[in-house]
Amino acid sequence: MKGLAPTLRLVLRRDRIQAPVWFYIFVAMAVSAVVSAKGLYPHADQLVSAAAAADRNASLVALFGPVYQPTLGALAMVKMIVLIPACLGLLTGLLVVRHTRADEDSGRREMLGAAAIDRIAAPVAALIESVGLSLLIGAVVGVGLTVTGLPAVGAATFAAEWALVGSFFATVGLLCAQLAEGAQGARGLFALVLGVSYVLRALGDIQGLHRVTREPTAWTWLSPSAGHSRCGRSRATGGGPHCFSWPGRRYSPPGACGSPRAATWALD
Numbered sequence: 222m223k224g225l226a227p228t229l230r231l232v233l234r235r236d237r238i239q240a241p242v243w244f245y246i247f248v249a250m251a252v253s254a255v256v257s258a259k260g261l262y263p264h265a266d267q268l269v270s271a272a273a274a275a276d277r278n279a280s281l282v283a284l285f286g287p288v289y290q291p292t293l294g295a296l297a298m299v300k301m302i303v304l305i306p307a308c309l310g311l312l313t314g315l316l317v318v319r320h321t322r323a324d325e326d327s328g329r330r331e332m333l334g335a336a337a338i339d340r341i342a343a344p345v346a347a348l349i350e351s352v353g354l355s356l357l358i359g360a361v362v363g364v365g366l367t368v369t370g371l372p373a374v375g376a377a378t379f380a381a382e383w384a385l386v387g388s389f390f391a392t393v394g395l396l397c398a399q400l401a402e403g404a405q406g407a408r409g410l411f412a413l414v415l416g417v418s419y420v421l422r423a424l425g426d427i428q429g430l431h432r433v434t435r436e437p438t439a440w441t442w443l444s445p446s447a448g449h450s451r452c453g454r455s456r457a458t459g460g461g462p463h464c465f466s467w468p469g470r471r472y473s474p475p476g477a478c479g480s481p482r483a484a485t486w487a488l489d
Contacts, residue, residue, distance in 0.1 A: 228343055248361050254361075260451045270287040271288075285299050300429065314397070316351045317348060318407045318411060321343060322404045344395055352466075359384030363377045386445065394407075397414065422441050
């Protein structure tokens with residue numbers, strides 16, 4: 222693709238301040254959540270009472286998602302597994318709009334077009350930057366959670382969810398930039414998609430609290446920001462005695478990966 226490398230360098234140069242700032246903010250929030258939880262809930266009875274209080278409040282469930290079991294990892298990551306990935310998706314999507322449709326509105330795109338570059342060089346460069354930022358944040362967060370004492374497999378899964386949600390909404394931002402006539406319209410359309418995704422997840426989680434198994438409903442599974450439900454309730458086959466690990470949680474079906482209702486969770 223002609224002109225991709227210089228266009229990518231230009232995109233990275235324009236975001237040389239805000240991208241590192243957001244990187245450090247997201248990493249610090251994830252690591253500090255675990256450190257804070259260790260100080261707030263040093264005893265098992267405090268974990269039980271905090272988890273019960275959170276699940277009794279429908280507004281907290283809608284905002285952060287449910288706490289499936291009263292474990293340190295579950296309480297530490299409850300705010301990080303839904304709300305913060307949505308914020309990461311908002312960041313990556315708006316970055317893509319900034320370097321595509323917003324540049325066209327400002328006339329910068331026409332200046333670039335006068336050079337010997339392909340028309341799709343700018344959108345591809347914006348997508349590479351946003352996806353790369355998501356992957357970098359996810360990788361460092363995974364290492365940071367492991368260092369704080371959470372299981373390596375669970376920390377990696379958690380980090381992968383952040384990276385995938387950020388990458389997904391970066392793609393959505395690029396699509397919105399192509400569909401809208403201007404930058405404001407692209408931002409509004411993107412905010413609508415992100416908001417609907419979050420509402421669907423919240424609706425499914427609230428309805429799931431009334432089930433015996435506390436499984437999220439179909440509304441949750443329609444939302445791309447519902448990684449906590451996909452990860453926290455996934456069933457693996459042939460995974461040995463612990464088919465799925467999560468930060469602070471371990472999915473241990475009785476036998477060879479039985480039903481979610483029969484599953485138990487244990488703190489590592």
